[in-house]
Every structure is written in C-alpha cells, then in structure tokens.
Amino acid sequence: MSSAGQIEAVHDVIVVGAGFSGLYMVHQARELGLDVVGIEAAGGPGGTWYWNRYPGARCDSESFYYCYTFSQVLLDEWDWSSRYPEQPEILRYLEFAADRLDLRRSFSFDTRVESMTWDDDTSHWIVRTDTGRTLAATYVVTAVGCLSAANVPAVPGLEDFGGDWFHTGRWPHEGVDFAGRKVAQIGTGSTGIQAAPVIAREAEHLYVFQRTPNFTVPARDRPMDREEWVQIKSRYDEVVRATKESFAGFPYTPSSQSALELSDEERTAVYESLWEEGGFKFLWGGFFDLLLDERANETAAEFIRSKIRSMVHDPEVAEKLCPTGYPYGAKRPPIDTDYYETFNRDNVTLVDISDDGITRITPTGVETAHAHHDVDTIVFATGFDAMTGPLLRMGITGRDGLTLEEKWADGPTTYLGLQIAGFPNLFTITGPGSPSVLTNMPTSIEQHVEWIAGCIDDLRRQGQQVIEPAQDAADAWTDHVAEASQFGLFNRADSWYLGANIPGKKRVFMPYVGGLANYRAKCEEVAASGYEGFLVSP
Ligand code: N01
Numbered sequence: 001m002s003s004a005g006q007i008e009a010v011h012d013v014i015v016v017g018a019g020f021s022g023l024y025m026v027h028q029a030r031e032l033g034l035d036v037v038g039i040e041a042a043g044g045p046g047g048t049w050y051w052n053r054y055p056g057a058r059c060d061s062e063s064f065y066y067c068y069t070f071s072q073v074l075l076d077e078w079d080w081s082s083r084y085p086e087q088p089e090i091l092r093y094l095e096f097a098a099d100r101l102d103l104r105r106s107f108s109f110d111t112r113v114e115s116m117t118w119d120d121d122t123s124h125w126i127v128r129t130d131t132g133r134t135l136a137a138t139y140v141v142t143a144v145g146c147l148s149a150a151n152v153p154a155v156p157g158l159e160d161f162g163g164d165w166f167h168t169g170r171w172p173h174e175g176v177d178f179a180g181r182k183v184a185q186i187g188t189g190s191t192g193i194q195a196a197p198v199i200a201r202e203a204e205h206l207y208v209f210q211r212t213p214n215f216t217v218p219a220r221d222r223p224m225d226r227e228e229w230v231q232i233k234s235r236y237d238e239v240v241r242a243t244k245e246s247f248a249g250f251p252y253t254p255s256s257q258s259a260l261e262l263s264d265e266e267r268t269a270v271y272e273s274l275w276e277e278g279g280f281k282f283l284w285g286g287f288f289d290l291l292l293d294e295r296a297n298e299t300a301a302e303f304i305r306s307k308i309r310s311m312v313h314d315p316e317v318a319e320k321l322c323p324t325g326y327p328y329g330a331k332r333p334p335i336d337t338d339y340y341e342t343f344n345r346d347n348v349t350l351v352d353i354s355d356d357g358i359t360r361i362t363p364t365g366v367e368t369a370h371a372h373h374d375v376d377t378i379v380f381a382t383g384f385d386a387m388t389g390p391l392l393r394m395g396i397t398g399r400d401g402l403t404l405e406e407k408w409a410d411g412p413t414t415y416l417g418l419q420i421a422g423f424p425n426l427f428t429i430t431g432p433g434s435p436s437v438l439t440n441m442p443t444s445i446e447q448h449v450e451w452i453a454g455c456i457d458d459l460r461r462q463g464q465q466v467i468e469p470a471q472d473a474a475d476a477w478t479d480h481v482a483e484a485s486q487f488g489l490f491n492r493a494d495s496w497y498l499g500a501n502i503p504g505k506k507r508v509f510m511p512y513v514g515g516l517a518n519y520r521a522k523c524e525e526v527a528a529s530g531y532e533g534f535l536v537s538p
Contacts, residue, residue: 007126007136011035013456014127014137016394018107019047021429021445022143023098024068026106028453032460037137038107039129045098045107048145049091053175054168054191054379055198057087058221060335061440062279064232065251066090068097069240070446079229084221084279084335108133115395116140118424123466125425138465141427141452142391146437149389151382151502153186157361163376168195169384176377178202184366184375186358188214190334192381197338199379200348207373208343209351209358209366212494213323215304219335220278244447247515249440252281259287259296271303283329290329291488297327304328311340318343320352330493332437349373386496387432387510388412398423411499411508413478415469415533416523418448424468427452432510433481437497439516447516451523458527459536466537473533485509 015025018040029036042050059066063080074097081089098104112130119126124136150169152158158165166176168191178199185196186209193216200206232239242251259267270286277285282300289296305322312318321340342348356369365374385392388408396404399422407413407422414420417434418427429448430436436444459467469477485491490513491498499505512519526532 007134009037009135010124011037011135011137013037013139013141014039014125014135015141015143016040016113017047017143017145017429018042018045018098018103018109019049019143019145020068020094020442021145021449022047022107022141023094023101023103024070024445024449025141025143025429025452026103027101028449029456030106032453032457034456036106037135038103039111039113039127039135040107040109041112043109044095045104046091046094047143048148048169049087049094051148051169051171052191053087053171053173054166054195054381055176055178055202056194056196056337057168057171057191058084058194058219059090060084060190060219060280061250061442063224065239065243065249065440066442067093068442068446069236069243070450071097071101074100075233075236079226080224082221082223084219113394115397116426117397118399118426120399123425139425139427139456141429142394142431143429144390144394146387146390146430146441147384149385149393151385151389152380153382154503155358155361157363160363161361161378162363163378165378165380167380167382168192178377180204181377182365182373182375183207183377183379184209184373185379185381186366187381187383188212189381189383190332191383193334193336193339195379195381196348197336197342200342200345203347203377205347205349206342207349207351207366207375209353209368210320211353211357213321213354214331214334215301215323215328216334216336216339217275217282217304218278219337220276221337243440243443244520245517247517248284248435248438249443249516250280252285254284255286255288257287258289258293259299260289260293267299268303271300275303275307279335280333283333291327291490294327294489294492297329297489301328308340311344313344317350320350326493327489330489330491331495332497383496383501385502385505386499387437388499388505389502391428391431396423396426398426409506411506412510413474415474415477416519416526417481417512418451418523419467419469419474419534421469421471421474424466427455432508433477433512435512435514435516435519438511438513444516447520447523451527454527455531458531462536464536464538467531467534470533470535477533480514481512482509484513487513 012034013036015038116127125140150167183203239251274282412432414433417431494500498509
C-alpha cells in the first residue's frame with residue numbers, strides 16, 4: 001500500500017459533496033448498509049444553495065418538483081412558500097432533509113478534497129484533504145455539482161482594486177450592504193439577471209457590464225398557500241411519474257404544435273399567454289420546434305425583442321439589450337423578476353462591452369475602451385468552469401498514474417456520464433455526458449444516485465468489487481453525446497454548455513441532449529444486461 005501514507009480509515013464509499021446529490025447518495029449508501037462518509041468543503045449541507053447567496057438568488061424550476069421525490073416523509077413534511085423560492089428557503093429545505101434523514105453525522109464539513117488516487121494494489125481510492133486527513137474507500141462518488149467551480153475572469157488590475165469585490169457563487173454569509181455604494185456588476189447570465197434588479201434597489205448606482213445580451217422571460221413568482229399544497233400533494237405520484245418520464249424532468253407535456261404552422265396573430269397570442277404564465281414553459285410549452293428549427297426559434301426571439309422594446313423606455317438601451325446572432329434557448333435560458341424594467345431606473349446604467357470588453361480594473365473602478373466607471377464594489381456574475389471544472393480541481397489520478405487532466409485533455413470522455421475509463425470505482429453524479437444541466441437537476445440527481453446505489457449493490461451480490469467502463473464503450477458513448485449535440489440548435493451559441501466561457505477550455509458540448517427519459521432507459525438497459533460496456537472484476 002505504497003501510496004497510502006497514514007490512512008485513518010478504509011470505508012466502502014466516500015461521497016464528495018453535500019448538496020442535493022451528496023445528501024441523497026449518503027442516504028442510499030446507508031440504506032444498503034454500507035460504511036459511507038461524506039466530505040464537504042462548505043460549513044454545512046446545501047451545495048450550490050450554500051454558496052450562491054447573492055441578492056435575488058432563487059430557483060428557476062418550480063418548487064413542487066425542484067425537490068426530493070424519493071421520500072414520502074420529505075414530501076409530506078415540507079410546503080414551499082412560493083412558486084420559485086429564494087435561496088435561504090432552499091437552503092433551509094436541504095438542511096431539513098439532512099436533519100430529517102440524520103445525514104450530518106456522516107459528513108466532515110469545512111474539508112476539501114485535495115487529491116484522490118487509485119491504488120491498484122488494494123483496489124482503493126486514497127483521498128487526501130486540506131485538513132491533513134487521508135482516507136481510503138472502495139468507491140468514490142463525486143457529488144460536486146456541475147456549476148460549483150467559480151469563474152473569476154483574469155481582468156488585469158483586479159489585485160489593485162481599492163474597493164470590495166465578490167463572485168456571486170462565493171457570496172459572503174453576512175451579506176453585502178449596497179446602500180450608498182456605486183456597484184459594477186459584470187455578467188448578464190441567469191445569475192446577473194436575478195441579481196441586478198435587487199442590487200439596483202439598494203445601491204446608489206449600478207453599472208451592468210454586458211458582453212452578450214440575453215433572452216429572459218418573466219418568472220411570475222407568486223406565493224403558494226396550504227390549500228394549493230393539499231391539491232399538489234394529492235397528485236404527487238402523478239407529478240413524480242411525469243418528471244421521470246419527461247424529456248427534461250419537468251412534469252408537463254411539451255406542445256406538439258410547430259411555431260410555423262400558425263398565423264402571426266395566432267402565434268403571438270400563444271407567446272403572450274406563455275409570457276403571462278412565466279417560467280421555462282415559454283421554451284417548449286407553446287411550440288415543439290423552438291430548439292429544432294431556426295425559423296421557428298426566430299419567432300420566439302423576435303417576440304422577446306418586441307417585449308424588451310416595449311418595456312425599456314430608452315430605445316438605445318433597449319436595442320443594446322436585444323440579443324441577436326444566436327438562437328433563444330441555445331444558452332441556458334434565464335427567467336427573471338423585473339430585469340428589463342430595471343434599466344428604466346435613474347440609478348442603473350447599461351455598459352455595453354460587446355466590442356472590446358473590460359480593459360482593466362483600476363484602483364477606483366472599471367475601465368473599458370470608451371470610459372472609466374468609478375465604483376467601490378464589483379460583483380462578478382461571471383459564471384462557472386462548468387461540469388468538468390469541479391472534477392478537475394480535485395486532483396484525481398486513476399490507473400497507471402494517469403491524471404484526469406491528461407485523460408480529458410481533448411475534452412471529457414465518459415460512459416453514460418457515470419464513469420471514466422481508467423478510473424475504476426469512481427462514479428460522477430450528473431457528470432459530463434449525462435443530461436444533467438439540460439434538465440430539472442433533482443430529477444437527474446435522483447436517477448443517478450439510484451443507479452449508482454443499485455450498481456454497487458449488484459456488484460456486492462455478485463461478489464464483485466471493481467467496475468470501470470471499457471474504453472471502446474466510453475468512446476462510443478462520447479461520440480454519441482457529440483452527435484446528439486448536433487441535433488437542434490444547442491451548438492449555435494457560445495455557451496458554458498460547451499466551455500466557451502472559459503478561455504482556453506476545449507470546446508466540447510458536455511451535457512447529453514438525448515433527453516432524460518431516453519437516457520434513463522439506456523442506463524436501466526445497461527444495468528439489466530449485467531453492465532454491458534463495463535468491465536467488472538473481484
Ligand atoms: O453564469 P453564465 P451564471 N468579461 O456563464 C459574462 C445556473 N443558475 O452564473 O455571455 C465580461 O451563464 C458572460 O458573458 P458572455 C444556470 O444553469 C441557476 O449567470 O459569455 N463578461 C455572461 O453574461 C446558469 O446558466 C439558477 O459573453 C463576462 C455572464 O458573465 C448557470 O448557473 C440561478 C466575462 C456569465 O453567465 C450559470 O449562470 C442562476 C468577462 N471576462 C444560475 N466572463 C437557478 O435559479 C463571463 N462574462 C437554479
């Protein structure tokens with residue numbers, strides 16, 4: 001056991017992360033009677049909802065299905081306050097789940113994995129942490145989220161900035177008091193679109209630095225009362241079944257109508273009604289072909305532009321906010337509360353940096369090719385090194401000393417997004433190559449956790465211990481993921497789905513576009529066939 005050092009304990013399973021996926025994975029492992037421990041960098045459970053405490057942070061999926069569905073107890077005992085709850089409530093929910101299932105005692109919080117190395121002699125992973133601990137386990141399950149590696153762009157001069165700066169994904173627990181402050185917000189993705197209206201209400205002045213305009217539709221959040229919950233709970237079985245059988249984990253049937261088969265008036269009426277209803281449904285609730293056909297997509301894009309022009313008083317600002325050059329929905333679509341209206345406020349300035357970007361940060365503000373903006377606070381709403389970032393930051397070394405960085409030098413390759421060839425007994429919840437971020441995340445997470453638990457259980461029953469994908473199966477799946485990404489319009493935008501937001505990152509479309517229901521069926525088929533495509537050994 002040469003690489004072992006002082007191993008304090010050998011476990012059956014180590015789970016890294018205590019968000020939606022890590023909590024459920026620990027619960028499932030315990031249900032199987034396995035010796036499982038969890039490691040979490042944060043001070044408590046919550047994952048993305050622990051870190052993303054920025055103003056306006058809330059859920060983009062509706063609360064009645066953005067939750068665990070595996071436990072009747074959790075379903076029965078929790079009522080959400082609104083359609084799109086805010087971050088503190090979702091964090092409270094995950095803390096409630098952790099307490100109700102007694103999960104905290106399995107986790108070491110405030111502990112970050114610094115490296116994990118496969119030891120072929122013992123068939124164990126050796127996991128080292130930043131607290132100086134060394135643990136070993138037969139299986140490691142990464143539950144680190146797809147959007148947890150914060151991206152602070154390398155803008156020259158940041159180190160000399162005299163004010164405060166924050167990344168939305170690492171927001172201070174005590175909050176930030178914007179009163180009397182001049183604030184620069186950099187980024188207009190889902191996060192920036194949620195944050196800007198709230199910061200604008202508090203700050204003396206808000207400058208929104210926009211590199212690419214975004215399409216957003218109203219969320220139409222509203223409170224939900226006990227009566228509504230009684231109704232929903234009476235048909236929860238149906239809701240859960242619908243999410244599981246759906247394309248993207250939403251309990252709705254997509255439209256079967258083309259946007260091109262209606263007259264302009266009829267189509268506009270559909271869009272108006274969806275605009276009033278609010279939420280993601282705008283993308284697929286009216287027409288099935290918005291992400292399949294450029295002409296269909298353009299009808300939705302133009303409708304949103306017409307809304308921007310009608311809502312934003314200054315026509316020049318409205319034009320700058322109008323997205324062009326990429327299809328609606330090809331980047332992850334945000335939903336908002338008062339985003340466009342925010343630009344009608346006297347204390348908000350849109351700074352268009354689409355041409356030259358930000359030149360540098362100075363000690364007193366943010367400089368572009370055209371002007372210097374004096375600010376005392378900078379908010380980076382600049383997103384994440386998505387999907388691969390959290391995994392690559394953990395120092396993972398597989399068989400024969402091969403690091404994950406080396407393995408993925410040309411982009412991520414996985415089998416079913418669940419495992420990587422040459423990295424035995426390492427499972428990646430919502431890993432690259434799975435539907436993950438294209439779906440309602442808790443639905444995908446539950447599917448992965450249950451599959452992984454079932455796999456470990458099957459191995460145990462068969463007296464086997466080691467499982468990893470055959471290279472040819474992983475290559476075939478990776479090719480299939482790439483091929484699927486060519487379907488529809490997803491590839492027509494510079495999005496974080498393909499790593500375009502991180503300078504130098506290999507452009508590979510990372511999530512699987514084939515749909516959750518198909519994907520679930522494929523995973524079940526593989527398990528039922530005795531783990532076809534995997535190599536299994538004692
Ligand atoms: O990050 P993003 P996000 N100079 O990458 C800009 C999930 N989420 O944190 O478009 C200037 O989408 C960048 O510009 P451009 C959700 O899945 C969920 O907003 O690359 N600007 C863009 O405007 C979401 O998609 C919820 O040209 C720079 C912005 O920063 C994902 O998280 C809520 C820049 C980044 O947008 C990520 O969203 C919020 C630079 N150097 C988020 N670098 C829920 O409600 C980047 N930008 C569940």
